[in-house]
Amino acid sequence: MTVASVYKQGWTMDDVHWSLFDPSRVDSAMLAAVKAAALVEYNAPDYVTYLKRVFASAGPQILASLEQWGREEAQHGRSLGHWAEMADPSFKLEEAFARFRKGYTPRHFTAAEDGSVRGSRRGEMIARCVVESGTSSYYSAIRDASEEPVLKEIAGRIAADEYRHYKLFYDILHAQTEPDISFWKKLWIAVGRVRESDDDELAFSYYCANVPPEKETITPYKRKKYSRLASQTSMTIYHRHHIQKLVQMVVKVLGANPHGWLANLAGALLWRRLSARSA
Numbered sequence: 001m002t003v004a005s006v007y008k009q010g011w012t013m014d015d016v017h018w019s020l021f022d023p024s025r026v027d028s029a030m031l032a033a034v035k036a037a038a039l040v041e042y043n044a045p046d047y048v049t050y051l052k053r054v055f056a057s058a059g060p061q062i063l064a065s066l067e068q069w070g071r072e073e074a075q076h077g078r079s080l081g082h083w084a085e086m087a088d089p090s091f092k093l094e095e096a097f098a099r100f101r102k103g104y105t106p107r108h109f110t111a112a113e114d115g116s117v118r119g120s121r122r123g124e125m126i127a128r129c130v131v132e133s134g135t136s137s138y139y140s141a142i143r144d145a146s147e148e149p150v151l152k153e154i155a156g157r158i159a160a161d162e163y164r165h166y167k168l169f170y171d172i173l174h175a176q177t178e179p180d181i182s183f184w185k186k187l188w189i190a191v192g193r194v195r196e197s198d199d200d201e202l203a204f205s206y207y208c209a210n211v212p213p214e215k216e217t218i219t220p221y222k223r224k225k226y227s228r229l230a231s232q233t234s235m236t237i238y239h240r241h242h243i244q245k246l247v248q249m250v251v252k253v254l255g256a257n258p259h260g261w262l263a264n265l266a267g268a269l270l271w272r273r274l275s276a277r278s279a
């Protein structure tokens with residue numbers, strides 16, 4: 001496989017046109033969403049450690065591409081966090097991230113075994129493709145919805161990175177020598193990864209990002225409540241076509257036709273579910 005596209009660092013913090021920031025165009029729901037997204041992105045180094053363990057014998061090219069991927073994800077967190085600090089000077093990325101990290105540790109970050117929690121390297125790459133499909137469409141939606149020029153720029157840059165990450169993991173998936181897994185097993189892994197995000201990751205990042213530390217005692221974390229708030233916020237950003245694109249990318253990873261009946265049905269079902277959850 002080729003990893004040349006991954007080595008090429010797309011952009012740095014200095015490339016962003018920060019001076020164009022326009023506080024009058026900051027939307028409060030968008031700000032809440034961006035703060036939460038910054039924490040999830042900033043958590044990338046732990047994922048790099050885990051993936052490097054899973055792919056320890058995969059060769060230096062893949063390991064280097066995983067390192068580069070992690071650097072890009074951390075930069076997503078840094079740029080979104082910096083934008084949020086400009087939009088709301090009371091927000092502190094490092095402080096909010098420390099709280100998020102303290103309360104949220106996926107089991108595979110601390111698992112002692114060397115293998116993948118998805119059962120195989122292929123499974124691991126399917127799960128990664130699901131995440132990159134989600135982030136790629138989410139940042140496209142933020143880019144399309146934002147009226148604040150700097151956020152529009154950052155979200156556009158990040159969306160392009162996420163799509164490139166999807167292609168990287170798609171290539172690694174198909175470069176594996178281990179036997180292919182069945183469609184149903186792939187579907188199981190993909191659905192499992194979506195459900196994991198339904199767990200604490202999105203709800204708790206939303207909480208840590210939007211409830212300041214001094215209000216923690218009077219506003220304790222409740223998963224259901226913050227999961228609903230996070231969903232409501234993202235549904236003000238998403239449009240139907242972003243969700244369809246997400247589903248098409250996932251369906252392609254499963255080996256089915258991204259423009260066939262499965263993608264259409266899954267897109268309609270997911271849109272309905274997201275709408276219902278945020279109601």
Ligand SMILES: [Fe+2]
Binds near residue numbers: 076
């Ligand atoms: Fe990212």
Ligand SMILES: [Fe+2]
Binds near residue numbers: 073132135
């Ligand atoms: Fe990514």
